[in-house]
Amino acid sequence: MIRNQSLKEKSLKEMITSVQAGDEYAQNYLLKTYQPFIAKCVSEVCKRYIDPKKDDEFSVGLAAFNEAILTYSPERGSSFLSFAKLVVKRKVIDYIRYVQKTPIAASLDESYDEEQMENPSEIIAVKEIYREEQEALHRREEIAEFNEKLKMYKLTLTELTEISPKHRDARDSAIHTARILFNDPALKEFVERKKKLPIKALVKKVSVSKKTLERNRKYILAIFIVLSNDFVYLKDYLKGVGK
Structure with missing residues (x-):
């Protein structure tokens, strides 16, 4: 209880810094406190009510929010919540595409994402992270295919x-x-x-x-x-x- 009160006295930026320094208590606190925010972000992508206890999409969003905490940098010029919203939506979109095996309408380029950004630089920052992740994925796939060719x-x-x-x-x-x-x-x-x-x-x-x-x-x-x-x-x- 005392620890919770101590965390409440900290700013969101301070708590994120603590998490990035290895504070698991602060990490769990943020993940629990911002579950309504995460559910709202996921709901905006899925266009329906999201039940945190039943919907897999929420679990994906929760993991994405945790990733946002660990990778956020104020130097990118965006607020954390704007950054986290875009990361969560991107991960959920990727998950739905994977499950359905077909593209869905929502994407990083949709206006509702960009209109809600506080600073254009945050759009660039998140898209750059997405590009780097996709490139890393393609590199791994290429290496795996190369390895199969080598075996021949x-x-x-x-x-x-x-x-x-x-x-x-x-x-x-x-x-x-x-x-x-x-x-x-x-x-x-x-x-x-x-x-x-x-x-x-x-x-x-x-x-x-x-x-x-x-x-x-x-x-x-x-x-x-x-x-x-x-x-x-x-x-x-x-x-x-x-x-």
């Missing part, structure tokens, strides 16, 4: 970290070799069919020795896989390298 060549991500050329010149040379493989229809077909390097044919087209090709063959194959697939983020690392 009996390679692993762990193995790649161990056998990747240590020197920049060696890496550039290996990437250049992979580009030659990818751009030569006959060599490309051989690699895709045999899942190995055509060493004898390749040594005639590059300026490195057979021994070097053998030593870097796994790395070359990995780069070849990247070039042969629609890996947006992985290809970004290869821009301007090995050409």
Whole structure:
């Protein structure tokens, strides 16, 4: 009881700072106190009454509100509650899309969200967080797909970290070799069919020795896989390298 009275004397900003510093008591206090606010935000998305005890959407909103507490920064130029409202709505929208497997009308671009913002910078801030989260998700998905492709060549991500050329010149040379493989229809077909390097044919087209090709063959194959697939983020690392 004494602790509750102490928290009530603090401003919302002070309590958020305490939570971000590891104060679990303040965190639980905020999550309990702002349940009506969370339910209202969720209700605005779902267009119906939300029962905190029964509706899964409320649980999603509660988790989103907690995320907002942990990630909020006043330097973004928005009030916490405006920031939290947009985070909660975004998470609930994502949840509904996931459950229904089809887009719903509500989105971050809808006017009712932006009109309720106190400062245009908070819209930018939350959308930037959303963009970063989506990009991180896509990167993870791409890495997972890349890992599956590697298995077809009996390679692993762990193995790649161990056998990747240590020197920049060696890496550039290996990437250049992979580009030659990818751009030569006959060599490309051989690699895709045999899942190995055509060493004898390749040594005639590059300026490195057979021994070097053998030593870097796994790395070359990995780069070849990247070039042969629609890996947006992985290809970004290869821009301007090995050409």
